[in-house]
Amino acid sequence: MLRTLTLILALSAGAAQAQEVATPVVLKERLVSADGVITLSDLFDNAGVAGDVLLARAPAPGRSISLDPNFVRDVAARQGLQWANAGGVLRVTVEREARTVSVSEITAMIEEALFVETGHVHAVNLSSLRQDLFAPVDTLGGPELVSFDHDAGSNLFRAQIAPYPGGDPLTVSGRAQRVADVPVLNRTIARGDTITAADVDWVRLPENQVRGEIILAETGLVGMTARRALTADRPVRSYDVEPPVVVERGELVSLVYRVGPLTLSAQARALENGGEGQFIRFVNLQSNRTVEAWVEGPGRASVLGGRSGASSVES
Numbered sequence: 001m002l003r004t005l006t007l008i009l010a011l012s013a014g015a016a017q018a019q020e021v022a023t024p025v026v027l028k029e030r031l032v033s034a035d036g037v038i039t040l041s042d043l044f045d046n047a048g049v050a051g052d053v054l055l056a057r058a059p060a061p062g063r064s065i066s067l068d069p070n071f072v073r074d075v076a077a078r079q080g081l082q083w084a085n086a087g088g089v090l091r092v093t094v095e096r097e098a099r100t101v102s103v104s105e106i107t108a109m110i111e112e113a114l115f116v117e118t119g120h121v122h123a124v125n126l127s128s129l130r131q132d133l134f135a136p137v138d139t140l141g142g143p144e145l146v147s148f149d150h151d152a153g154s155n156l157f158r159a160q161i162a163p164y165p166g167g168d169p170l171t172v173s174g175r176a177q178r179v180a181d182v183p184v185l186n187r188t189i190a191r192g193d194t195i196t197a198a199d200v201d202w203v204r205l206p207e208n209q210v211r212g213e214i215i216l217a218e219t220g221l222v223g224m225t226a227r228r229a230l231t232a233d234r235p236v237r238s239y240d241v242e243p244p245v246v247v248e249r250g251e252l253v254s255l256v257y258r259v260g261p262l263t264l265s266a267q268a269r270a271l272e273n274g275g276e277g278q279f280i281r282f283v284n285l286q287s288n289r290t291v292e293a294w295v296e297g298p299g300r301a302s303v304l305g306g307r308s309g310a311s312s313v314e315s
Contacts (some may be wrong), residue, residue: 002159006083015193017031019307021084022077022080022081022082023030023046023080023081023120024081024082025037025044025045025046025047025049025076025082025083025086026045026083026084027043027044027083027089027092027108028043028044028045030040030095031043031094032094032095032096033058033094033095033096033097034097034137034138035058035136036057036058037054037055037056037057037058037074037146038054038055038057038058038067038094039051039052039053039054039055039315040052040053040055040075040076040079040081042055042138043055043072043092043094044076044081044083044242047076047081049078049139049204050079051075053075055067055071055072055075056094058094058096059095059096059099059249060096060134061096061098061099061134061135061136061137062096062098062100062132062133062135063095063096064090064093064094064095064096064193064212065093065094065096065196066091066092066093066094067093067094068090068091068092069085069089069090069091069092072092073085075187075210090178091310092101096137097137098134098135098136098137099134099135099137099139100132100134101132101133101134101142101143101164101166102132103126103129103130103131103132103164105142105143106129106133106143106161106172107124107126107248109143109145109159109161110124110126110145110148110157110159110172110174110176111123111124111176113145113148113150113159113274114150114157114176114285117148118152119151120154120178120180121179121180121181121182121217122179123175123176123179123203123204124174124175124176124178124180125151125176125177126173126174127173127174127175127176128172128173128174129170129172129174130201132220133161133163133170134163135163135164135167136164138307139164139165139167140162140164140165141165142164143162143163144161144162144164144165144167145159145161146159146160146161146162146169147158147159147160147169147257148160149160149175152228154175155175155176155177155178155236156173156174156175156176157173157174157175157176158171158172158173159171159172159173162239164209168214169302177182177204177206178205178206178207179204179207180204180205180206180207180216181202181203181204181218182202182203182204182208182214182215182235183200183201183202183215183216183218183220183221183234184200184201184202184203184212184232184233184235185199185200185221185230185232185236185278186199186200186201186232186233186236187199187200187230187232188196188230188232189228189229189230189232189297190226190229191226191227191228192225192226193225193226193228193273194223194224194225194244195220195224195225196222196223196240196312197218197221199221200218200221200222201233203233203235205235210235213237213239214235214236214237214238214257215235215236215237215238215241220236220238221236223243223244224241224242224243224244225241225242225243225244225245225275226240226241227239227240227241227242227296228240241277242275243275243276243277243278244273244275244276245273245274245275245300245301246275246293246297246298247270247273247274247280247301248270248273248294249270249271249272249273250269250270251270252267252268252269252270252285252299252300253267253269253270253282253300253301254267254268254298254299254300254301255268255270255282255284255291255293255301255303256265256300256301256302257302257303258302258303258304259304266281266284266285266287267284267286268283268284268285268291268293268301269282269283270282270301271281271283271290274295274301275295276295276296276297277294277295278294278295279292279293279294279295280292280293280295281293282301291303
């Protein structure tokens with residue numbers, strides 16, 4: 001009986017002593033692990049020498065794992081840490097820190113590989129990757145294209161991407177489509193308005209939607225006048241615009257005929273409006289004959305040697 005009482009008193013004294021030396025701890029606001037393991041210092045700020053005690057293996061980079069709070073409390077208690085769980089946490093969720101390799105980065109890598117292989121710009125649609133990849137925070141270097149296979153007939157591709165040099169590659173697949181960058185207007189342009197560089201944006205369209213009459217160069221828009229109201233964000237066709245009128249119908253101009261070293265001039269009247277660089281009809285007032293001439297600028301037009309109607313300037 002005396003031995004039993006002595007043992008009970010010893011255990012009670014040990015428990016009381018443990019309670020006296022236990023250090024109260026509180027969970028961190030953000031629970032993260034920077035490496036491959038989860039320790040008490042990942043969960044508690046003032047874990048002290050117990051901070052290196054292992055709780056669990058960390059999840060994959062960018063992922064999270066949930067721990068039983070009773071398990072966490074028991075491990076902490078054995079190390080002299082007292083976690084009361086005053087907030088009533090049901091699961092202790094720990095995230096593995098990571099560097100993000102976005103889907104857009106991977107898409108850009110594949111588009112670059114396609115351009116190197118084919119010489120054409122492609123838009124890529126990934127069918128087997130819907131979320132970002134992650135690399136451990138202590139790794140160096142960006143993602144690597146380990147292998148790439150592309151079938152030009154079907155435009156299907158398959159690639160292996162490592163999130164960092166030496167990392168385990170992930171296989172991605174999808175379809176590529178040849179595209180073209182097309183200038184469009186960023187606002188509605190009224191008929192007769194002149195288009196400026198500030199009015200132009202660019203969109204990327206599938207090549208099979210880019211017909212021959214669509215303007216592909218910014219120079220084909222800037223400085224041109226709308227022949228009709230033009231809608232924003234849509235491709236502009238060559239017959240939707242024209243050079244600004246510099247010679248108006250009925251206006252008198254100096255008409256010049258050039259062939260080799262020979263230059264002749266006459267006065268002519270414009271039969272229609274014309275912009276710089278356009279061919280329009282004029283009537284030669286000297287011969288009263290109609291000719292087609294190139295508008296050089298305000299009040300000036302010329303007939304190129306050998307062009308139909310040029311001889312009428314000499315009449």
